[in-house]
Amino acid sequence: MLEIRNLTKRFGGVTAVDDISFRVAKGHIHAVIGPNGAGKTTLVNMISGVYRCDGGSVWLDGADITNIPTDRLVYRGVCRTFQNLEICGRMTVLENVLLGFDRYMNKSLLPTLFRSRQLLEEERRYTERAMHLLGLIGIEKYARQEARNLSYGILKKLEIVRALATSPELILLDEPVAGLNPKETSEVAELIRTVAADEVTVILIEHDMRMVMELSDRITVMHFGKKLAEGTPDEIRNDPKVIEAYLGGNK
Ligand SMILES: Nc1ncnc2c1ncn2[C@@H]1O[C@H](COP(=O)(O)OP(=O)(O)OP(=O)(O)O)[C@@H](O)[C@H]1O
Ligand SMILES: [Mg+2]
Known part of the structure; x- marks a missing residue:
């Protein structure tokens, strides 16, 4: 469903992502792990059209989606969340x-929504759907509150819900549980599982190894921009190269 072919990105003298390739089946959870600075976020930025690729290509259901800008990619069913939250604080949840x-609405600007009867009806339907999605992760009770007044944990969940509202085929999650407590972490893990069970393909960047090992179908390990290993959680857990990269410090 998703195929990454030889993706490469350079920043000046640094090759942040160096010839990375892998394939992900529909509805699978594919984790990308690696030490800080390994190139994980840069990889997500290329797949999601934030950065232009210096080399390689990205294929979704057989179509070349390389270098399509983020706002166009959403129409192709690709969306992502950010390592640093990108929530509008002055808007409600x-x-x-x-x-x-x-992407589905008649008018692209929310304030124009509330005019005709037809648009009112549309707003009602989308509000219902939004409340349903918020309910999946238990934050529907905050729906009418301004985002800036809410805790970090709620906003992390909100970011995933907003991404799901685009009805993606592929969702890229950059550290979705960073900074969350164990209870919030297991709630988000459960949501990711539900999403994948719904045939949405998930790319998961995460440092929480327990979560990665429990959730992932396959794992790609990055180290200094390169692919160090790829396999099932069991294969990765027992791979001497991976153990060395994590425990042996920088070489
Ligand atoms: N916009 C940029 N300009 C210059 N260098 C960058 C830029 N973005 C990333 N880099 C560099 O590319 C390398 C990979 O960074 P990246 O953020 O992709 O790592 P990461 O694996 O996501 O790390 P972390 O686990 O800390 O989030 C680093 O050396 C980083 O300094
Ligand atoms: Mg990162």
Whole structure:
């Protein structure tokens, strides 16, 4: 379903992502792990059209989607969350989710929504759907509150819900549980499982190894921009190269 072929990105003298290739089957959870600075976020930025690739290509369901900008990729069913939250603090939780539906709405600007009867009806439907998605992770009770007044944990969940509102085929999650407590972490893990069971393909960047090992179908390990290993959680757990990269420090 998703095929990454020889992706490469350079920043000046640094090759942040160096000839990375892998394939992900539909509805699978594919983790990309590696030490800080390994190139994981840069890889997500290329797949999601934030950075132009210096080499290689990205294929989704057989179509070449390399270097399509993020705002166009959403129409191809690709969306992502950010390592640093990108939530609109002055909007309510509900409004943030409604932004995610933007691709389906008649009017792209929310304030124009509330005019005709037809648009009111549309707003009602999307609000219902948004409340359903918020309910999946238990934050529907905050729907009418301004995002900036809420805790970090709630905003991390909100970011995933907003991404889901685009009805993606592929969702890229960059450290979705960083900074969350164990309870919030298991709630997000459960949501990711539900999403994948719904045939959405998931790319998961995460430092929480327990979560990665429990959730992933396959794992790609990056180290200094290169692919160090790829395999099932069991294969990765027992791979001497991986153990060395994590425990042996920088070489
Ligand atoms: N916009 C940029 N300009 C210059 N260098 C960059 C840029 N983005 C990333 N880099 C460099 O590319 C390398 C990979 O960074 P990246 O953020 O992709 O790592 P990461 O694996 O996501 O790390 P972390 O686990 O800390 O999030 C690093 O050496 C980083 O300094
Ligand atoms: Mg990163």
